[in-house]
Amino acid sequence: MDIKNEQTTEQVILEVAERLFLEKGFALTSTTEIAKEVGCNQALIHYYFRTKENLFNVIFEKKFKMFFQGVFEKQNMGNIQFTDKLKFVIESHFDLLKNNPRIPTLILNELSRQPEQIKILREKLHEIPEQLFAELNTELQTEIANGRIRNISLIDLVTSMISLNVALFVMMPVVEKILPLSETQKEQMIAHRRLENVEFILKSLRP
């Protein structure tokens, strides 16, 4: 067993498992396969994590928390205009997805296996109103009252933002299978949709 670059075996296992679980999900990834890619005996996976489920949970929780923290994190945006603030939120959300394009699919497919995570997600959802959500909502209402934005609820606005951003990355693997794209083309497409999503949303909000 060659431990590359000072990493412990446990870390290597985690890295390989993360990659495989994100690629293929829980069911299609075997501890046998993880071990083969790590270059160790299959029993070693169980020595460190006892069960495949445990190993998966470690990775799922990490990704899950990182992702939702990223989504709900209160950005320090100072006293800029609401539309600029919104633009920033949309772009941050988009970039988070771009850096973690497989997480939404992982959560959509595997959350059912994770009753523990559902509790955490519920709590997270209760935290938001007091944070970014309340602040944005106040501002949104002000903008609407002053006739600078058409009447829309924040929940609908956020739903549309999440839909537009998430859908791109969830559908991307299918798009790539249908019309094989070069890495450059793919990059261009993503960059274009980043602009487009912002514009689509902001244009829709005009009074």
Add this chain to the structure above:
Amino acid sequence: MDIKNEQTTEQVILEVAERLFLEKGFALTSTTEIAKEVGCNQALIHYYFRTKENLFNVIFEKKFKMFFQGVFEKQNMGNIQFTDKLKFVIESHFDLLKNNPRIPTLILNELSRQPEQIKILREKLHEIPEQLFAELNTELQTEIANGRIRNISLIDLVTSMISLNVALFVMMPVVEKILPLSETQKEQMIAHRRLENVEFILKSLRP
């Protein structure tokens, strides 16, 4: 073996398999489980379809074609206004998803197993321009030229429509796990988003 309501065993197998494959995907559905729910011997599944893969392909192809035909079908819309036509397209797409809420997830997760379907999808994509797409595009360009719609490409418009509509149904199972909804609440939510998606898109297109 009780064949319910005049149905042949083969039909019952197809129905049960369809339900299970849509619920849990290919990997998590076993022929053993299908047989149990059908109420027959597991070998019978293989008697009719030889392999699990064959059975899956029958269902996948059916759902796949039905879904994309529905999406790309040229509607008979007469000589109505462009925005009304667009509204109709968005709503038809939404309703198709509402009636087949699990198909997007099936395709997103299992298309990789279906190289044959990818060819079909490619062909379908080449058919569109000559049909609905070309027609809509001409009209869209006219609307833009006449200043009735802001400048936007049809591909971006369609991408946003698909994103908004598909995302709702792909995310719905997660939403339901987080905040359990009554059937009525769920219906209301879907009805509301149907209106909201149309409005969001039409509002965004204003010049």
Add this chain to the structure above:
DNA sequence: CAAATAATTAATAGCTCTATTAAATTAAAT
């Protein structure tokens, strides 16, 4: 009714997977 065909089941081979155990090897500590 008898023969032939179709539908169904029981049994099982052969895989792959998870998880455990005991043994072997390596590293750390005294």
Add this chain to the structure above:
DNA sequence: ATTTAATTTAATAGAGCTATTAATTATTTG
């Protein structure tokens, strides 16, 4: 240097799954 502890492997039990085969039951047909 020897003991102790940590890491790793080999071997394997046990389960579930797919697919096949041969035998059995039901249905159709001449």
